[in-house]
Amino acid sequence: MGPNLLKNGLEERQHEERVSKIIGGVAFGYLALCFLAPLSLPSDSVPELSGRANAIDYAFENSWGNNEREEGGAIGHDQSLHGGKFVWSELNPIWALAYGFGDLNCHQKHERSWEINGNQMPVCARDIGIFSGFSLGCLFFLLRGFNRWTVRDTFLSVFNDEWLTETYERDRRMMTMLLIMGIGLIPMGIDGSTQLLLDSYESNNLLRIITGLGSGFVGGWWFSSAFSARPRFFREASKVVLPAGSRLVVK
Numbered sequence: 001m002g003p004n005l006l007k008n009g010l011e012e013r014q015h016e017e018r019v020s021k022i023i024g025g026v027a028f029g030y031l032a033l034c035f036l037a038p039l040s041l042p043s044d045s046v047p048e049l050s051g052r053a054n055a056i057d058y059a060f061e062n063s064w065g066n067n068e069r070e071e072g073g074a075i076g077h078d079q080s081l082h083g084g085k086f087v088w089s090e091l092n093p094i095w096a097l098a099y100g101f102g103d104l105n106c107h108q109k110h111e112r113s114w115e116i117n118g119n120q121m122p123v124c125a126r127d128i129g130i131f132s133g134f135s136l137g138c139l140f141f142l143l144r145g146f147n148r149w150t151v152r153d154t155f156l157s158v159f160n161d162e163w164l165t166e167t168y169e170r171d172r173r174m175m176t177m178l179l180i181m182g183i184g185l186i187p188m189g190i191d192g193s194t195q196l197l198l199d200s201y202e203s204n205n206l207l208r209i210i211t212g213l214g215s216g217f218v219g220g221w222w223f224s225s226a227f228s229a230r231p232r233f234f235r236e237a238s239k240v241v242l243p244a245g246s247r248l249v250v251k
Contacts, residue, residue: 024138031131033098038119046119047083048110125205129212137220155225161243168244184218
């Protein structure tokens with residue numbers, strides 16, 4: 001019996017719930033570390049940072065970010081003028097994980113990041129929005145999503161079937177999923193690319209976190225759907241219950 005079929009009046013969704021809890025739990029766990037790490041460390045022990053995305057800049061005393069750089073440049077700054085050197089590998093393992101992952105994942109520019117307890121957070125405001133949205137997207141699918149064989153049908157399963165009647169009758173499932181993904185991703189793409197391409201435009205942390213929330217939300221929703229969509233839970237494609245009386249056909 002598939003997870004979206006009825007048994008004793010209850011919908012079986014153990015697989016979907018497990019997937020959403022694992023993926024969302026990892027994202028929320030790191031999000032929590034981003035707040036707990038600067039709060040728990042001694043005040044003013046994490047200085048203003050400015051590194052590179054997708055690179056390790058502050059692991060050791062002689063790492064890229066701790067070397068002297070031109071102040072006011074597009075990437076990095078003179079760390080000696082911003083509170084001195086920072087070495088996350090010398091922290092306890094939990095806080096080192098928070099700042100180490102942030103170092104690798106985020107540029108950590110201080111002007112785009114928040115401080116707690118006088119310490120800069122491990123990632124910028126946009127990434128805080130992304131991780132928050134991702135956790136919420138996983139929660140959204142956890143509460144409403146079903147395994148419906150394909151990723152697109154599983155993604156759309158969060159909606160009431162009657163809302164999707166026209167979508168299924170006209171077979172616009174992929175287009176609808178991509179449209180929803182675009183609504184979440186495009187605002188962040190526009191804000192980030194405009195900031196990168198136009199020297200006259202500088203976003204703000206409120207806008208960064210809002211656009212990050214939207215992007216992260218559809219990301220968490222999609223990843224939960226992708227890992228939940230499992231044909232092996234069904235005897236055959238025709239057993240998948242879809243809106244508007246639609247049926248899957250395996251070619």
